[in-house]
Amino acid sequence: MSAILPPSERLWWKHPLDRVEGTWIVIALIWCLIMFAMMVGWHIWGKQNLSTETYKTTPEKYTAKAQAFVEKYTVRTETADKTPVVAPPPGSDIYLIARLWSFWPILELENGKTYRLHLSSLDYNHGFSLQPANINIQIVPGYEHVVTITPNRSGQYSVVCNEYCGINHHTMVGRVYVK
Amino acid sequence: MSVTTTYRTDPRSGLQFESHAERLITANAVAAVVFLLIGGLLAIGVVLTRWPAVHWLEADTFYQVLTAHGIDMLIFWIIFFEVAVLYFCSSTLLRCRLATPRIAWLAFALMVIGAITNNVAVYQGGSSVMMTSYVPMMAAPSFYFGLILFAVGALIACFVFFGTLVVARRDRTYQGSVPLVTFGAVTAAIIAVFTIASGAIILIPTWLMSIGVVEKVDPLAYRMIWWAFGHSSQQINVAAHISIWYAVAAIAFGAKPMSERVSRGAFLLYILFLQLASAHHLLADPGLSTGWKVVNTSYFMYFAVLASMIHGLTIPGAMEVAQRKKGFNKGLFEWLRKAPWGNPVFSGVFISIVGFGFLGGISGVMMGTEQLNMIIHNTIYVPGHFHATVVVGTTLSFMALTYFLIPVLFKREMIAPGLAKIQPYLFGLSMYFFCLVMMGAGTLGVSRRHWDMAFNGSPLAYEWPGAAYLMMGLVGIAGVSAIVGGAIYIYVTVGSLLWGKRLESGQKSATFTPIPPTAPSAAVQSYGSIGFAAPGTFVLAMVFLVAFVLYYFINWKYLSQVWGLS
Numbered sequence: 119m120s121a122i123l124p125p126s127e128r129l130w131w132k133h134p135l136d137r138v139e140g141t142w143i144v145i146a147l148i149w150c151l152i153m154f155a156m157m158v159g160w161h162i163w164g165k166q167n168l169s170t171e172t173y174k175t176t177p178e179k180y181t182a183k184a185q186a187f188v189e190k191y192t193v194r195t196e197t198a199d200k201t202p203v204v205a206p207p208p209g210s211d212i213y214l215i216a217r218l219w220s221f222w223p224i225l226e227l228e229n230g231k232t233y234r235l236h237l238s239s240l241d242y243n244h245g246f247s248l249q250p251a252n253i254n255i256q257i258v259p260g261y262e263h264v265v266t267i268t269p270n271r272s273g274q275y276s277v278v279c280n281e282y283c284g285i286n287h288h289t290m291v292g293r294v295y296v297k
Numbered sequence: 298m299s300v301t302t303t304y305r306t307d308p309r310s311g312l313q314f315e316s317h318a319e320r321l322i323t324a325n326a327v328a329a330v331v332f333l334l335i336g337g338l339l340a341i342g343v344v345l346t347r348w349p350a351v352h353w354l355e356a357d358t359f360y361q362v363l364t365a366h367g368i369d370m371l372i373f374w375i376i377f378f379e380v381a382v383l384y385f386c387s388s389t390l391l392r393c394r395l396a397t398p399r400i401a402w403l404a405f406a407l408m409v410i411g412a413i414t415n416n417v418a419v420y421q422g423g424s425s426v427m428m429t430s431y432v433p434m435m436a437a438p439s440f441y442f443g444l445i446l447f448a449v450g451a452l453i454a455c456f457v458f459f460g461t462l463v464v465a466r467r468d469r470t471y472q473g474s475v476p477l478v479t480f481g482a483v484t485a486a487i488i489a490v491f492t493i494a495s496g497a498i499i500l501i502p503t504w505l506m507s508i509g510v511v512e513k514v515d516p517l518a519y520r521m522i523w524w525a526f527g528h529s530s531q532q533i534n535v536a537a538h539i540s541i542w543y544a545v546a547a548i549a550f551g552a553k554p555m556s557e558r559v560s561r562g563a564f565l566l567y568i569l570f571l572q573l574a575s576a577h578h579l580l581a582d583p584g585l586s587t588g589w590k591v592v593n594t595s596y597f598m599y600f601a602v603l604a605s606m607i608h609g610l611t612i613p614g615a616m617e618v619a620q621r622k623k624g625f626n627k628g629l630f631e632w633l634r635k636a637p638w639g640n641p642v643f644s645g646v647f648i649s650i651v652g653f654g655f656l657g658g659i660s661g662v663m664m665g666t667e668q669l670n671m672i673i674h675n676t677i678y679v680p681g682h683f684h685a686t687v688v689v690g691t692t693l694s695f696m697a698l699t700y701f702l703i704p705v706l707f708k709r710e711m712i713a714p715g716l717a718k719i720q721p722y723l724f725g726l727s728m729y730f731f732c733l734v735m736m737g738a739g740t741l742g743v744s745r746r747h748w749d750m751a752f753n754g755s756p757l758a759y760e761w762p763g764a765a766y767l768m769m770g771l772v773g774i775a776g777v778s779a780i781v782g783g784a785i786y787i788y789v790t791v792g793s794l795l796w797g798k799r800l801e802s803g804q805k806s807a808t809f810t811p812i813p814p815t816a817p818s819a820a821v822q823s824y825g826s827i828g829f830a831a832p833g834t835f836v837l838a839m840v841f842l843v844a845f846v847l848y849y850f851i852n853w854k855y856l857s858q859v860w861g862l863s
Contacts, residue, residue, distance in 0.1 A: 124814075125554075125557045128472075128473040130558060131561070136556055136559075137830070139611060142607070143607060151599075165857070165863070169862070169863060170584075197757065243431045247744060252676070254672065255671065259516050260517070265862060267860055267861065268861030270860050281675055288754075292757060
């Protein structure tokens with residue numbers, strides 16, 4: 119009779135369906151299909167889709183590329199560590215290094231312009247958490263992830279590391295300016 | 298078999314306990330509560346450090362405590378209890394002897410040794426790698442070795458469970474199909490085998506890497522296979538606690554499933570699709586194609602979501618039908634008003650069902666949506682979600698079941714019944730609020746697993762909005778109140794075992810009494826309205842759907858305002 123006893127009908131798959139259940143299953147299924155369509159549709163019509171362009175890399179190779187990029191476009195340095203502030207031209211490839219415990223360099227971008235942002239880590243997993251916009255992307259060592267970004271508001275943004283990476287994890291913050 | 302055994306029929310519930318199974322259920326449940334106690338003590342450190350105004354522990358201690366809290370709660374407390382549930386659902390519900398009790402004790406010993414080894418590794422320092430232990434960050438070899446031992450033990454326990462099903466079949470202790478609750482336990486055990494195998498596939502090479510035998514484990518491959526273990530282990534919980542919900546509906550109301558076909562079909566969907574939900578942990582990762590993400594987290598995962606939505610209707614629905622049959626048939630909600638709200642077995646489960654659906658379920662779908670994941674990934678929204686599923690859903694259900702087991706299994710009268718009566722409300726509702734404010738803080742971007750939201754010592758520190766600080770302060774307050782609720786549970790449970798009045802244990806016999814066949818039930822129902830047997834539950838389900846739809850589109854609205862990404 120109850121859920122803790124064997125069902126009285128031997129063939130449980132022939133047990134009749136109540137109308138409440140039948141109705142609810144149909145409604146729930148339709149809702150699941152809407153959510154499925156939404157996810158696919160956003161790829162077609164939406165403006166926020168995470169790129170899947172990825173390359174295998176090594177810390178040495180990635181550092182060399184980032185170094186060349188910084189040398190080319192540095193406009194000034196900031197903070198006591200003399201972190202370079204890099205202002206690349208719109209449409210270009212830009213590089214951000216995540217490592218224990220900093221993001222390097224500081225980026226200066228133009229509002230409404232599109233850039234190809236390369237992300238990789240030199241050591242552990244890190245997190246790219248752009249605040250206050252609240253965009254969050256995983257950074258995995260050995261992989262170079264190319265994300266196309268288009269800033270839509272001017273101001274000062276911070277990149278907070280939101281993947282635990284050791285004792286000074288809480289000091290790992292980078293910066294992006296949008297002009 | 299040379300092992301002799303006896304069967305005890307419990308005079309309070311009529312359940313029949315085989316002596317080996319009874320001792321093993323007791324041992325596993327007690328070990329579970331010990332780890333809940335340890336995890337609960339660790340929770341004090343986590344909560345009081347993330348409460349910005351208190352900020353209690355130093356960074357290294359905080360990460361150590363957070364690592365241990367995660368593993369003790371998510372793995373040890375829950376899986377020990379689940380092994381007890383598996384033995385209960387096989388040997389006790391099917392009234393048969395437990396297969397190979399000596400091997401079951403071996404499994405228990407491996408699990409205890411593994412859990413202690415892992416805990417010791419964390420407390421020694423040098424293994425503060427979080428529960429996820431992403432490579433290339435390395436912990437001490439004993440950290441992985443402890444987990445592997447525990448997993449092997451748990452795997453053996455699953456096979457003891459399967460063996461017990463065979464024993465019951467062969468000894469003909471029941472006729473026809475197994476009860477629905479046992480069917481749910483089979484689902485949990487099948488998912489457990491998949492989960493533990495995934496854990497072994499990734500933890501063994503990582504352990505070999507930690508002792509220098511293997512040179513490198515790919516960080517992305519690690520993430521993918523680890524999550525097949527890490528998330529699927531939470532799916533064992535879902536299958537287990539939903540089985541408990543059905544069991545409690547049967548125990549508290551004598552409720553029978555509305556339709557065996559629907560409920561069992563939903564469990565089958567879990568077996569086929571639930572583990573694929575683990576793919577949503579990789580939505581913000583490089584290297585995986587859009588097609589892979591969409592197929593796994595949408596097409597497949599929504600079948601599991603569908604199954605959960607079905608259980609979410611059929612369990613309260615079964616309660617409603619049973620109540621209406623008893624005459625609580627007025628209006629839409631008399632059945633609910635007249636429910637035994639003072640019985641912690643029922644109130645715990647009902648608070649668990651509502652919280653799991655509204656807070657855990659809806660937020661889980663948000664995180665599992667490819668694009669929405671970008672505004673949630675690794676923020677404190679994530680622990681907000683899984684405290685709603687694992688703590689409100691699983692832990693609270695296990696607590697409710699314990700209140701039933703104290704007289705029935707442990708043969709003790711519950712001490713402090715007044716405290717037990719308020720415990721599910723205090724614990725459950727504090728956790729509701731805790732999860733809500735965590736998700737609020739996560740929506741503002743606050744990171745999970747982060748010692749200091751003021752970024753003390755960073756040259757480029759970011760200033761969170763005041764609302765984020767307020768939310769994290771509320772997380773602290775709600776967390777402390779939930780910990781008090783947890784402490785009451787431990788006090789009532791352990792206290793009853795130690796000082797509770799001994800109850801009569803009931804008739805013992807050397808042979809089992811088979812379950813008598815049940816008479817077919819009448820299909821026609823004479824209660825309910827507009828052809829609905831459970832109209833009240835249907836209204837509640839529609840409220841749930843409206844909340845779900847609104848919140849879903851609110852999140853798309855948030856997403857549409859962030860930077861363009863392609």
